[in-house]
Amino acid sequence: xxxxxxxxxxxxxxxxxASCRQNQVFNNTKVIDQRGWHKDSILSFALPISDTIxxxxxxxxxxxxxxxxxxxxxxxxxxNYPNGKQKRDTLQYQMAKPNGEWLGTGATSIKESKLxxxxxxxxxxxxxxxxxxxxxxxxxxxxEGIVYLKGISDVGIQIETTAREQQP
Numbered sequence: 001x002x003x004x005x006x007x008x009x010x011x012x013x014x015x016x017x018a019s020c021r022q023n024q025v026f027n028n029t030k031v032i033d034q035r036g037w038h039k040d041s042i043l044s045f046a047l048p049i050s051d052t053i054x055x056x057x058x059x060x061x062x063x064x065x066x067x068x069x070x071x072x073x074x075x076x077x078x079x080n081y082p083n084g085k086q087k088r089d090t091l092q093y094q095m096a097k098p099n100g101e102w103l104g105t106g107a108t109s110i111k112e113s114k115l116x117x118x119x120x121x122x123x124x125x126x127x128x129x130x131x132x133x134x135x136x137x138x139x140x141x142x143x144e145g146i147v148y149l150k151g152i153s154d155v156g157i158q159i160e161t162t163a164r165e166q167q168p
Contacts, residue, residue, distance in 0.1 A: 023163075025049070029061060029156030036148030037135050037155075045157040047129040054161055058118040060133065061156035064095060064102070066109045068151025071096040074136040077117060082127025090136060091117070110153065120162055131157055 030043045049056070062073065073095050079087045093115045096102050104111035123129060133155055137146045 023160045024158065025056070025161060026159040027061075027156065029063075029154050031154055032152050036150045037152050039135065039137075039145040039147050039149070042132045042134045043155050044130060044132045047123075047131060047157070047159065049123045049129055049159070050126070052122070052124055052126055055120040055122050056118075057116070057160045057162055058121055058131075059158040059160070060091075060093075060115045060117045061154070061158050062093070062095075062104075062113045062115060062152060063154040064104070064111055064113070065151050065153055066102075068095065070137065071098075071100070073152075074138075076134050076136045078132045079118075080130040080132070082125045082129065089117075091115075114158065117157075133157075 026047060026049070028045050030045075033041075060075065060077065064073075071094065073093045075091045075093070077089050077091055081087070093113070094103060095111075095113065102111045104113035106112050117131075135146075135149050135152070137149050138144070139146060
């Protein structure tokens with residue numbers, strides 16, 4: 001009886017996870033060097049998007065450890081369009097509550113945060129797109145960037161179709 005319950009639970013969990021990812025069209029993650037994320041290290045993601053009609057949600061996925069010394073994360077994200085146009089954004093994300101408790105998911109010392117980058121974005125041109133990300137962290141009172149940002153283990157891009165575009 002217990003064996004059947006366990007098997008049923010595994011099947012249900014597998015179906016739930018698969019259905020959560022039905023709308024995912026791209027997910028790529030880069031591992032950060034153990035010394036830290038160098039201020040000049042630009043992470044680049046080639047996007048295999050060919051649909052110029054559907055709107056998409058684009059997320060930046062961050063995995064951080066307890067060694068991340070800040071409650072916010074500043075990033076510079078740049079999208080390169082097929083025609084050479086560039087869209088550059090400076091982004092700020094809250095990574096911890098005011099009491100120091102990490103946001104994100106995960107039961108261990110590693111937390112994963114799915115951060116909004118572009119909502120209902122239409123890739124309006126045919127051809128290759130590229131998103132690049134680098135950190136823009138600085139210590140208070142210092143104009144120079146932090147050379148090796150500690151505590152970020154992985155950075156990724158995730159693209160999903162919007163909820164209204166999902167098929168039942």
